[in-house]
Amino acid sequence: MNMNLTLKVWRQKNAQDKGKMVEYKVTNISDHMSFLEMLDVLNEDLVNKNEEPVAFDHDCREGICGMCSLHINGEAHGPDRGVTTCQLHMRMFKDGQTIYIEPWRAKALPVIKDLIVDRSALERIQHAGGYISVNTSGNTQDANAILIRKSDADKAMDAASCIGCGACVATCKNSSAMLFVAAKVSQFSYLPQGQIERKERVMNMVEQMDKEGFGNCTNTGACEVECPKGISLEFIARMNREYFGAKIVSEK
Amino acid sequence: MSQGFSKSSVGRKILMALSGFFLLLFLFQHFLINSLSVISADAFNEVSFFMGTNPLIQYLIQPILLFGIIFHLIMGITLELKNKSTRPIPYAMNKPSENASWMSRNMVITGIMVLLFLGLHFYDFWIPEIKTKFIEGNMSGLNESGELRFHEELLHKFTDPIRVGLYILSFVFLSLHLLHGFQSAFQSVGFNHRKYTPIIKKLGNLYAIFIPLGFILIALFHFHVKIRF
Numbered sequence: 281m282n283m284n285l286t287l288k289v290w291r292q293k294n295a296q297d298k299g300k301m302v303e304y305k306v307t308n309i310s311d312h313m314s315f316l317e318m319l320d321v322l323n324e325d326l327v328n329k330n331e332e333p334v335a336f337d338h339d340c341r342e343g344i345c346g347m348c349s350l351h352i353n354g355e356a357h358g359p360d361r362g363v364t365t366c367q368l369h370m371r372m373f374k375d376g377q378t379i380y381i382e383p384w385r386a387k388a389l390p391v392i393k394d395l396i397v398d399r400s401a402l403e404r405i406q407h408a409g410g411y412i413s414v415n416t417s418g419n420t421q422d423a424n425a426i427l428i429r430k431s432d433a434d435k436a437m438d439a440a441s442c443i444g445c446g447a448c449v450a451t452c453k454n455s456s457a458m459l460f461v462a463a464k465v466s467q468f469s470y471l472p473q474g475q476i477e478r479k480e481r482v483m484n485m486v487e488q489m490d491k492e493g494f495g496n497c498t499n500t501g502a503c504e505v506e507c508p509k510g511i512s513l514e515f516i517a518r519m520n521r522e523y524f525g526a527k528i529v530s531e532k
Numbered sequence: 533m534s535q536g537f538s539k540s541s542v543g544r545k546i547l548m549a550l551s552g553f554f555l556l557l558f559l560f561q562h563f564l565i566n567s568l569s570v571i572s573a574d575a576f577n578e579v580s581f582f583m584g585t586n587p588l589i590q591y592l593i594q595p596i597l598l599f600g601i602i603f604h605l606i607m608g609i610t611l612e613l614k615n616k617s618t619r620p621i622p623y624a625m626n627k628p629s630e631n632a633s634w635m636s637r638n639m640v641i642t643g644i645m646v647l648l649f650l651g652l653h654f655y656d657f658w659i660p661e662i663k664t665k666f667i668e669g670n671m672s673g674l675n676e677s678g679e680l681r682f683h684e685e686l687l688h689k690f691t692d693p694i695r696v697g698l699y700i701l702s703f704v705f706l707s708l709h710l711l712h713g714f715q716s717a718f719q720s721v722g723f724n725h726r727k728y729t730p731i732i733k734k735l736g737n738l739y740a741i742f743i744p745l746g747f748i749l750i751a752l753f754h755f756h757v758k759i760r761f
């Protein structure tokens with residue numbers, strides 16, 4: 281079935297521009313399309329009319345890279361659960377519906393243009409501690425040479441499935457990045473390779489998170505619901521434990 | 533210099549939870565003592581006298597309690613103000629109820645309602661206590677006719693229907709606050725476990741509903757008794 285939709289899209293020329301919601305109509309949208317394909321249709325229309333297309337982030341379009349974003353009709357990555365915007369099907373919408381499309385909103389994730397926000401704050405948090413030390417002198421040990429308890433490996437993998445999209449921040453009423461940071465802290469904390477920097481990692485990443493101006497977590501749990509990768513609040517609890525344990529013995 | 537524990541978002545969250553735990557314990561013992569007032573006026577008087585005059589409770593526990601309340605309050609408001617400032621441009625369309633409960637999103641509102649009640653409660657009970665004990669210097673706990681005065685004072689406050697109404701309303705807000713707060717405190721101190729967290733959530737709901745309900749029933753009991761006799 282094909283649909284006609286009214287879109288209310290955030291347009292903003294650049295970081296300095298004030299920006300506003302602009303209304304567009306799209307017609308003949310197939311319910312098999314993904315949300316981004318629907319935006320492609322809109323952009324094609326705009327280009328044909330010699331208007332500036334709507335800028336939005338995307339890359340893999342299969343839910344693995346974390347580039348796509350968008351706050352769609354009041355929810356991060358739209359109304360579906362466990363999917364990114366690129367995986368969101370148009371069959372989640374109805375013919376004649378009005379759809380609000382906005383960028384992630386947070387002081388720490390400022391808009392660059394239209395629907396694109398600057399997520400480098402998340403990268404700076406990762407730089408502050410999201411790494412491990414590896415011997416690269418030519419006789420690097422195979423990671424699989426160290427045996428790891430299956431349940432720990434599974435949890436590390438669960439945490440590592442965070443794609444850094446920022447939906448957790450966008451949906452949180454406090455713009456807190458705790459779910460993201462918790463995933464990044466946890467993925468290494470389960471593994472033997474992550475032990476060397478374990479204490480500094482959590483302290484430095486939390487400090488960087490606070491410096492970037494993200495809010496404080498109040499455990500509303502919205503992030504867990506909206507996260508396309510199903511990252512669990514368990515990891516936030518784990519990060520809190522890690523942090524407490526590290527801070528209490530820290531000499532700094 | 534690295535970031536101080538009490539300056540960090542995670543540290544503050546843990547402190548918020550610890551003060552919350554302390555207040556949960558306090559509320560529970562307060563409930564137990566209030567329950568006595570229904571069972572036996574004498575027992576209630578005895579325990580109130582003990583609580584009101586025991587030096588350990590008066591000079592150690594009471595200041596800690598006051599500190600706990602003030603800390604929880606100031607920290608809660610500080611965090612809320614900071615959180616509010618993190619999203620200068622709001623969403624034109626937002627559906628917060630799709631992913632989080634009303635209670636979890638409105639802790640500041642329910643908290644402030646409880647605070648207003650505490651103001652009234654202090655005015656009703658705590659300030660007169662301090663006045664009798666420390667300004668008038670009467671540590672005996674006795675009224676003019678030489679009996680312990682606490683039960684009678686309690687009954688006196690529950691004669692006014694408006695007070696009882698406010699009292700009930702406040703405990704509804706407290707219940708809403710605890711429905712999120714109880715389990716949230718466990719999460720904040722890092723206690724989240726696949727097996728035990730569901731039990732904690734159930735326990736939290738029981739606590740959040742039945743303790744405030746208990747306070748309400750005790751108030752209604754005395755109000756009712758007053759009307760009949």
Ligand code: SF4
Pocket residue numbers: 441442443444445446447448449459460463506507508509510511
């Ligand atoms: S935790 Fe989930 S919502 Fe947050 S950045 Fe990672 S994948 Fe996205």
Ligand code: FES
Pocket residue numbers: 337338339340341342343344345346347348364365366367
């Ligand atoms: S475009 Fe890669 S996850 Fe959506």
